[in-house]
Amino acid sequence: MEVVNCTNPQTKKRKKNPLPEGQFYYELGTCSKNNDLAGALALYETAVSQSLRLNHNHYNILIYLCSSSLPDLSSPEAGDAVENPAIDKGFSIYNQMLEKGINPTEATITAVSRLAAAKGDSDFAFELVKTMGKYNAVPRLRTCDPALFAFCHKMEAEKAYSVEDHMVSLGINLEESELSALLKVSVETGNQEKVYSYLHKLRNCVRCTSVKTSDIIESWFSSKLGSEVGCLNWDENRIKSIMLKNGGGFHGQGWLGKGKWVVSRSTVSSKGCCCNCGQRLDCVDIDRVETEKFAEMIASLAMKREAKSNFSDFQAWLDRNSNYVAIVDGANVALHQQNFADGGFSISQLEAVVKELYETSQRKWPLIILHNKRYRSLTANPSNRKILDWWRAQGALYTTPNGSNDDWYWLYAAVKLKCSLVTNDEMRDHIFEFLGSSFFLKWKERHQVHYTFVKSNLRLKMPPSYSLVIQESEKGSWHIPVEGEFADETSRKWLCVTR
Template sequence: MGLTNQNSENKKKKKKNLNPESEFRFALDTCSKNKDLIGALSLFERAVSQNLTLNSYHFNNLLYLFSNSLSETLDPSSKNSILENGFKIFDRMLGSNINPTEATITAVARLAAAKDDGDFAFELVKTMGKYNISPRLRSYGPALFVFCRKNDAEKAYEVEEHMVFMGFNLEEPEIAALLKVSAECGREEKVYLYLQKLRNSVRCVMESTAEIIEGWFLSKLGSDVGNLNWDAGRIKDAVLKNGGGWHGQGWLGEGKWEVCRSNVSLEGRCCCCGEYLDCIDIDRLETQKFAESVASLAMQRELKSNFKDFQKWLDDHTEYEFAVDGANVGFYQQNFAEGGFNLSQLNSVVQELYKRTQKWPLVILHTKRVRALMEVPSNQQFLEEWKARGALYTTPNGSNDDWYWLYAAVKLKCLLVTNDEMRDHIFELLGRNFFLKWKERHQVRFTFVKCALRLQMPPSFSTVIQESEKGSWHVPLDVECGTWLCINRQKSCENPKEISVGLDSHEIDRKAFSDQTSASSFTVTSECGFRSFSVPSQLPVNGTLAVNGKRKDRSPSPSNFPPH
């Protein structure tokens, strides 16, 4: 009890010893915490009358409180009072020769937006350079959303141009606003552009964005635009060049669009229109830049000559379809007292991949690991065979295996067998969104169930906005429920007969495999779950099997491959 009273007395003494500026700050913080706008304004007016020395912290706190209060104020007179006093505080700040910060400009821009004054909000952002401050993405929002709301498309595009010039990548709210104003202003070329930007920015779209997209495709202008006489070969080449899933050549076809909510089977088949979705890879230019980026980072951290030797070696050995993170496989589930590197697990992976492709994979192991394994006689047979077959590359002393297997997988455009989540900081340097897209397409995960190997191939399709060679669109809305917008000119979206997800409802691309295969089972995975398939012992030499339905050309997807 005595100690509590003493603490209370100390706080009172401390408060009594505060100078007027400190008392003002303490009271202002309390108003801000309690969202007490009237109390904060009274404090400000009293501080001005007492000629207190105010700094940027005080002004920013006040402006933040005022700009945030607008969203909770419905009464027009109260709103006008907030705006009037907010601008008065900003003028006082500039009149006191206190330079604004990014937070200041953003708060005042929000005040301007509340007056529908997008011009002033944008001008505030453009003057940031005068104060040697850099804008943030949020700084542009007030101006952009005002122009979009007022259907002033040209000014909205001007704001976007400035954002891009400053190095910002737009996110879904900004793109959706630009998409909407473009649709409402009849700018079909801009609608197409922003759909592509949305595809690059998000996986699943918000419901509000989906409504904007639906509105465009169901509009008269949306039905009228399009090219009936496109070059199918050129479109297909563009899709392949882009890594699948989009061509970027403009609207295809003409006539009324049919829009429905659909689901997609585990093999990537739309249950509304029957089209298959692609598993989208990074495009050719991105792949080249990615490989160069990995090599550059590796040589900053590795002995340069060692990694260059690997690059030269890889240039002469380009036949691999799988790269294997040997350490990750060997140490899988070995975290127990007697656990250690399990070479038989690694051999199971190597042999399984050879059976599937009739080609040896590339196993990456550190030289110290190989030397230790060679000391065990039972290991020597495996290792010697891999060396003889060109299936083993040993990384030198002092090296990090990760750079080698990652570079090999990227450079050779092959699949990578590893359970490594690749979340280390070295992978973050490569760019998260870009890297995630590559991982989705190329990473093969594995597990051992009662010593039996199971490989989990990449998903058969990518959850991202897709534009087909025929001009149709598929827009993902919800990963967990598997809901998509199916947008198609050519077919009605009435519920068709149930589409089987079995092997007989789709073709098997055999690009990476030999004609002679033996029966086996394997697991396909997508965001919605798993399904096992049984593959016949022989496949026809034309490369596809279609028991039901007509043959359909589509880009190869690893999870449609027969196991061996």
């Protein structure tokens, strides 16, 4: 077979003797990988002297290297004006970029904002972010951080709040480092309303606070102002009602009580009781608004994908039959550890789960969701038919129609009725991807019941007795979980804060 040489002589020649622009870009990339600012600036000076044409990638690399030589934004040094030749050089390159008519990108603005913050000009850093629209660049969290951290560091609280407002208006979600900085400036400037607000924002952002954040929280509760704020009289029934509506774990109605706070390091027992003050922590659920939104989302998706099965019929049936405290994913339970090759389906396993739920819920029947195709195959066996017919007579069985995916049915029922769901399905399949994770994971933690069969003996693993999240009690006390490596959750350190 003849071998054809496809190598282009011109290409080979170009590789041996690259054009100056190509050689510059290659060497600049090497400097970027090695974080070699001095080498990159030397290359830049050579490029300028040779009148090479630079594009936005070249400028971005150069400005980024200048900004990356500065202190970390969230470090104690951030926000102080520093003397660093890289700052002036970075601005010089940025101005050269603008003079050449090259529009900055989000990466450019982020790097220049860092330079401005390091120079002490946090106002300019924020102005850059606010005017990005004229370059058709969209800010990200990292783009806003320089101005936010700089304002917080300089105790310019109102300006820091303005940055946060701008971020929220753009749909940018703040993370713990940003909220921690805002919390600190609020503590140190004595803005008790903002402190309260950021504690709740942290609650929605993280499960456990970092040690750094927990220290800031402790400093507030140990302060003179912290002991002075609050009220002595409140409607306990109203607070309890609001907490129930919120899903437990917080009321959000402001500081309750007055007087000196006592901050202790504590642990929480397996039953959810604080080992210091004895308060029982909540297993936090999604609130009522989120629950309704979640149920509507599931129904909407199900009807798009279950058009042939008339999912709306199930919704109407569930409205008429809503007195359930548990939903059972019938196929998941009955097929657990069975031989799929033989079509194994253990009705006895399903029966054991149903019986256990019935006995432990003051003799209330759970709702078993089973696909009609599976139901019909099972009823060919007289003993199975007898059990299934008995469940149906008690209103404990709903069979989903042919062509349906029963996952939508048991999930919708559990969410709509706000009850437990018995399944080992971790709900990671493609159909659940549409639901997002904003409150799906919180809902799962509160409602999913796992199970095992050990030597044919059923063991139900109920949801945890409490949630690992900042909690505010109806009496005004607080419990804050702190990050760390522990042998088990009962060893985790919590801040227990009581009056």
